[in-house]
């Protein structure tokens with residue numbers, strides 16, 4: 001197939017491009033030509049800016065476009081309209097952040113409360129990210145109908161993850177000593193390995209699938225304790241975990257999800273202390289999950305090769321020590 005990827009060189013798009021190339025597809029990448037320009041030497045490369053010059057997309061036709069870098073409805077409308085009639089299918093990478101609350105258990109596909117929000121700004125920030133993705137989904141459905149595929153991933157993890165959320169805990173295990181472990185050990189956590197997501201996205205496109213799908217880890221979900229213990233085992237680390245309660249973390253204003261990755265205090269809105277999504281619809285369409293050990297060991301391999309990195313998530317040594325002393 002001829003596939004056009006809007007993005008394709010940082011993390012998810014990079015793995016999608018890799019999966020597509022590995023499966024023998026003919027890949028075109030559209031981006032600004034700023035990130036990892038050395039990748040995919042054999043792919044066709046179109047240079048432009050989603051917030052500016054789109055002229056490189058004026059010509060050409062593809063079997064499908066995979067929009068990994070669309071964050072706002074106007075960005076997505078511009079490319080979706082421009083490509084209409086020249087691509088058979090439009091896949092948008094959305095997010096489970098389109099779900100507003102998780103009070104009734106894992107989120108299932110369907111109409112989200114956020115759909116009703118009228119966002120006047122297109123500035124992407126923590127609060128507007130979900131609503132803007134939701135509105136971008138609506139644009140793709142309006143223009144592509146039965147040829148629109150909307151994928152809503154949970155936390156995406158694995159090699160080249162720029163967010164450091166999963167990577168932090170793997171790294172922390174490797175450091176050894178006494179490590180803070182957040183919230184309740186039995187709290188369920190969920191993610192999707194970027195390779196599983198990418199391979200499945202290509203599989204869905206090959207099968208001309210449409211519709212909206214959550215894409216996040218399946219049954220049974222690991223607990224936070226299982227995740228940390230597996231990281232310890234895979235890293236062969238001499239680490240001891242000390243569990244610090246929601247109360248202590250909240251009292252000392254520990255930052256959910258970024259300062260303390262994979263932790264949210266249990267509230268009415270988040271009774272599971274996490275954003276859990278039901279991925280059974282995607283599983284019915286072939287989404288599979290590699291073993292946790294494999295995701296951790298590949299993340300570790302990548303982490304150990306990484307140089308000059310400024311951490312994007314996780315506790316500093318001092319902060320961790322202070323929180324442990326307050327416990």
Ligand SMILES: NC(=O)c1ccc[n+]([C@@H]2O[C@H](COP(=O)([O-])OP(=O)(O)OC[C@H]3O[C@@H](n4cnc5c(N)ncnc54)[C@H](OP(=O)(O)O)[C@@H]3O)[C@@H](O)[C@H]2O)c1
Nearest residue numbers: 007008009010011012013014031032033034035050069156
């Ligand atoms: N991380 C998570 O846990 C998570 C969870 C749920 C959903 N998601 C979604 O997953 C996607 C993640 O994307 P990714 O960053 O990993 O994708 P990616 O396709 O690997 O990287 C982003 C690409 O977009 C290009 N780009 C950035 N700004 C651009 C612009 N203004 N015009 C044209 N190209 C531009 C970059 O290249 P240049 O810099 O060279 O332009 C790069 O190729 C997002 O849609 C996100 O909402 C992420």
